[in-house]
Amino acid sequence: xxPVAGLISGARNDLRHALTAEFGLKKAALYxxxxxxxxxxxxxxxxxxFYDSMAVKLGVNLRSSF
Numbered sequence: 698x699x700p701v702a703g704l705i706s707g708a709r710n711d712l713r714h715a716l717t718a719e720f721g722l723k724k725a726a727l728y729x730x731x732x733x734x735x736x737x738x739x740x741x742x743x744x745x746x747f748y749d750s751m752a753v754k755l756g757v758n759l760r761s762s763f
Contacts, residue, residue, distance in 0.1 A: 705745055715739040721760060731762045 717737040725732050735756040743749055 709743060709745050709748065711741055711743045711748060713739060713741045721762075723762065726762050729761060729763050730759045733758045733760045 715737060716739075717735065719733050719735045722732045722734070735754075735758065737752075737754040737756075739752050739754075741748065741750045
């Protein structure tokens with residue numbers, strides 16, 4: 698909730714949904730670390746249309762496998 702929204706009179710209300718998945722690649726582990734692939738899909742719904750959005754994010758990280 699945002700108390701003042703410059704584009705409308707009154708408050709702005711947002712609702713965000715996100716779904717995330719991670720995949721560890723254990724066979725590619727090296728020196729106790731394994732690569733991790735991640736994907737996230739998100740959507741933001743607002744009562745101000747300007748702030749509606751959809752996004753997909755991809756990531757590659759390292760995670761300790763000890």
